[in-house]
Amino acid sequence: MDLKPIAAAPTGAERAAVDALLGPPESGWVGGPRDVAVDGRSAHGGHAARGRRHLLLPALHAVQERVGWISPGALSYVCQRLTVPPADAYGVATFYALLSVEPRPPRVLHVCEDIACRCRGADELIAALEERVGPEGTVAPDGAATWLRSPCLGQCDRAPAALVADAGEGHGETVQAPASLDGLLGALAGGPLAPEPADPLPQQGEPGLRLLRRVGVVDPTSLDDYRAHGGYEALRRAIALGPEGVLREVVDAKVVGRGGAAFPMGRKWEAVARQPARPHYLVCNADESEPGTFKDRALIEGDPFALLEAMTICALATGCERGVVYLRGEYPRAHAVLGAAIEEARARGLLGEDVLGSGLAFDVEIRKGAGAYICGEETAIFESIEGYRGEPRSKPPFPVVEGLFGRPTVVNNVETLVNALEIVRLGGPAYAAIGTEGSTGPKLFCLSGHVARPGVYEVEFGTTLRELLELAGGVPDGRALQAVLLGGAAGGFVRPDELDLRLTFEDARAAGATLGSGVVMAFDDTVDLPRLLLRIAAFFRNESCGQCVPCRVGTVRQQEALARLVRGRPRGGVEAELALVAELGRCMRDASICGLGQTASSAIESAIGRLGVFAAANGGAG
């Protein structure tokens, strides 16, 4: 808080961008014109000023969107406005991939280089861009555009993907998926962008769907259409049940979180409901960044009111007055659709001071992420919302005791929350009858890679992996399946002879696998698995927040070892390198603060142990 201002002034556009968010400055002490008669005699600040710290990331977004990068002058102005030391704010600005403190042209193409897109031509696309334009960061001749490599953009069902970010007056982001070389070259030349295509929804309109029932069926901009398809019936029922009644149903439903950690949702809700400290917060984790995951995007884009209704039920049950949807910065359509839905729900009294005349006060706002995988971690998300670097907190205290702004907080993934509608609609015991004893309810899986019909699929727990792959049309072009990545980069590989694995938490655990966030990525026999592993290692190296040593150093060492193996120049032999990878994995698993480090080696180790990758090179059995 000791401000050491930097001697740089904002431009008019930068000032305007910040003022549009924060309003005009109240005094000369916070960036306004100095009026010594007033400013020389008194100043307000303190708690009120520091209480606006959470606006730091939105303010940085505002500058980035308006100008294309965050100059020292802009950073200085944001800091004055919010009473944040510039060095501190610089640490925040440089934490996020979508923000830049170096000059960037107004148009930036973020081209996905991650594993799902690689199955669908990302390598070739990037190679062509490098040849035709130059390496990433090369600015187009007219200075108006550049391209950068990007981690998974969550568009794996329409790979390969790119996100075009345009700064300036009419700023905005546009998804290009599937992206073509000609399209990207045109975009780099300042040409018009292709409209974002609709999501492929393979099961659209099929009977028996629960979570996806309305997706692709209803008009996501129409509250009336949502109501016509059963919307807000669950909330009415929840109000009739009352908070205790809702909690009972959720506990009876035996539902667990769908974000990857599989924590019982009822226990989490009850714990927050019982906390005497006020206020309570609800954070909806929509920072869907696990490579190969795009189900939450599909839900929000296709059925935004369902999420709002589910959040309102959660608020009712747990005593939350304020909800925050922390939404991936790379999801422009979801942002627009959900933002419009919130406005609409507010206008119709479904959010606000007195929801449905029940006396419940609850409102929701969207906080936009800025390109950081770690912010999906359940405490890093709080740090990010509060305006700090998205570094996970040590637990305990757990979020249900001290979460957002130090208050009891429910943090649930989008899919998890949406299940609340079915739970309230059916009743807890009836919901628990879906699926298996240990894994109740419906589940969304994101199928991508080498499958004929990629997309989000809803099945009941207990469906086998084989059935799911068949649902998606199997491996196309008559190729053979080489491996399936289950659970995303933080998950693990399974072999083609393990496809009878029942997709439940308990079966996955017994098989030494994980369902993670529901990623099912298939790879045919053309895929160079060692290079794929190297990409996974690079992903974790880039996304490690750097806070704790095991992860900060371990992810680097892991990538280096894999790079040597892939190049065919292992140090001390393949066995020694594999032993090193195993030891690094153990260290990160045992000693990292959060799940990122703890799982940064799991896919790689499963490929080595389960698939025998690198074993062939060592002369062993393949």
Next chain:
Amino acid sequence: MFGAGGGTSSYREVEETDVILLWGSNARETHPIFFHHVLKGIRNGARLVVVDPRRTSSAQWADLWLGLDVGSDIALANAMAREIVHAGLHNRAFVERATSGFDEYRAAIEPYTLEEGERLTGVPAAAIREAAHAFARADRGMICWTLGITEHHNAVDNVLALIDLGLLCGHVGRWGAGLNPLRGQNNVQGGGDMGAIPNKLPGFQDIERDDEARARFEAAWGCTIPPRYGWHLTSMFDAMERGDLRALYVLGENPAQSEADVHRTRRLLAGLDHLVVQDIVLTRTAELAHVVLPSSASWCESDGTVTNSERRVQRVRAALRPPGDARDDRWILTEIARRLGADWEHDEVEWVWDELRGLSPMHAGMRYDRLEGRGLQWPCPDEEHPGSPFLHGRLWAEPLEGPRVPFSVVHHEGPVEELDDEYPLRLTTGRRLESYNTGVQTNLYRSPLHRGEAICLAPEDAASLGVADGEVVRVSSRRGSVEAPVRIDAALRPGLAFMTLHFPDQVDTNVLTIDATDPRSGTAEFKAAAIRVERLEASGRAAPQLAAAAGD
């Protein structure tokens, strides 16, 4: 307070209070350890109100900053008090049960309306009102101050005005509520406790008035103690001027650079028949001395105790042997006594402590081994007593224990030196985080934080004088001139200038300051001088030369 010279509260209390009124103190920089406790308090939800002419780094933490004119503290305190009384926010129960003189006080503050307060202090009436209400409405309120209050010609009145404010709201004698002068060093409190002040024996026992205490000391020391107050530092210099004081023994002080109007100070020191300086480094004062006694660094080369601002007595232990011929202060004093013919022994430090315990009732319970660990806070009258986290709890006892505490009537009186056309700028002096007093210790090493001395000017004043940042200018008061580079500082409003005393070898700031002194505290008005700033002739005297000097 109210007789005993110590802050009323523990550091912990500032972490658990509701409103902190930080008055005339840039504790963020000058009391950084104490400010950590303030920061904890802020984190726990406490509101911070800072009163300071400059918007300091402490003020940047504040919920409300009041930028008063230098020397208008009493007007501000009285205006706040009047507002509190008129809003019915004063603590009637406390005022009635534990204080005296309220009616006279209320009558005296009546003229200090918010509008009059604004006229006298420059602080907007609304801001005065806001501060008054915040302090009075707080369940627990605390006033902390330092030299911005005491380095004035009416220092004692300033303090009394703040005490009045605390009494008015009942913010004293309770956990989290108190009146606290912050001490500048780890053992300033200890020095006063041990009687190193002209009017008190160890344990704040009055030399003139407390015959019983004097008799106890006489019996223990085998001598007669004249029932007369001694001289404080400022009166010593007056006595030198008169020729009454001819020899001086200086321990760990550097008056040749720290006193106001140093030209005069140095002339008087140089004119003494005999000057002895005992210090760990050869200070400018030591350079004037007939005898220099190199002593040990008490924080690492001596055994004994120190007492901090919260009256906590703590052990210190020698970790190193003093270098060369340097000796422990206690050894030197004992040896001088012996050579003067006294039969002093070179005692164990614990014996010295036990003598204090026998003579100072407030230390009586502090057996030496009880000081291990976290130490003890005085008063601690017997060996079962756990020490006193805060003072004056008696004021809340039922029935009241001891005498009532009087309100004091004090009135606004601006600085001695008024501004005029010849000397139109108000110079106030202070300290910075990275330096310590005259730099005797902190300028011994190079540090990138030591930027050297400068005259800080408001951007508007620099513009109207036509001076640039870094440009060397002549700064003059009625007592002398110095040359210093300009540093443009937006924390200042037009008309206000700021300097420190940290680099006297580069810029002798105390050439400018006025030695108008409060006769009761002996403190000079370092905080308010009238100066003018002039450009040097365009002779090419540039900043780089001073920048080079700055790091030395």
